Amino acid sequence: MQDKGKEACIFCEELVDSDEVECPHCGKKPFSGMYLDPKTYETANQMEKDGDIKGAWKLLHEEYRQHTDVEYFDEETAGILHDYLEALYSRHQGLLLVEKIDLLLDGLQIGAYWGHYDDSLVEQAVEITQDAKRPDLELKVLENHRNNKQTLSKGYEFDSGNLDQRIQKLKNMLHSS
Ligand SMILES: [Zn+2]
Numbered sequence: 001m002q003d004k005g006k007e008a009c010i011f012c013e014e015l016v017d018s019d020e021v022e023c024p025h026c027g028k029k030p031f032s033g034m035y036l037d038p039k040t041y042e043t044a045n046q047m048e049k050d051g052d053i054k055g056a057w058k059l060l061h062e063e064y065r066q067h068t069d070v071e072y073f074d075e076e077t078a079g080i081l082h083d084y085l086e087a088l089y090s091r092h093q094g095l096l097l098v099e100k101i102d103l104l105l106d107g108l109q110i111g112a113y114w115g116h117y118d119d120s121l122v123e124q125a126v127e128i129t130q131d132a133k134r135p136d137l138e139l140k141v142l143e144n145h146r147n148n149k150q151t152l153s154k155g156y157e158f159d160s161g162n163l164d165q166r167i168q169k170l171k172n173m174l175h176s177s
Contacts, residue, residue: 010031010032011030018031032074036081040060043059044060060081061102097137108122108148115152136174146167
């Protein structure tokens with residue numbers, strides 16, 4: 001009989017036979033990428049070639065969301081999907097502004113949940129919205145940021161006064177235009 005290798009389930013971290021398709025400990029598919037249709041990248045590439053840029057983004061982004069779900073967090077596959085999304089954005093920046101901001105907001109929300117919040121993503125998102133002259137999107141970013149900060153532990157310091165001021169200013173600006 002051949003000796004079967006064992007690997008840690010990415011969800012519960014118990015050791016599982018490496019040819020197992022269902023973890024006997026937590027009932028999930030135990031290894032990275034097992035929840036992803038292997039044709040996803042190919043399909044997205046084809047959609048992009050056919051000019052359906054938003055469709056390609058939507059397909060990849062939906063998978064990214066599922067692979068970053070708190071219950072089904074598959075870091076490796078999520079990272080690959082994220083790279084695909086970034087590359088797609090870099091080729092079609094003008095078309096994917098709202099989508100790119102959503103992706104940055106996803107990253108922030110995930111960070112807030114897992115306790116490794118990356119403020120530089122906020123700066124990046126704000127810069128993109130300001131360059132694109134989209135105060136509505138900047139407002140969305142800052143409001144999300146404020147919610148995330150409230151999610152984070154109490155000891156986390158931030159200047160909520162400035163943030164509130166800027167959010168109010170953007171609201172006034174949007175309502176008066
Ligand atoms: Zn498991």
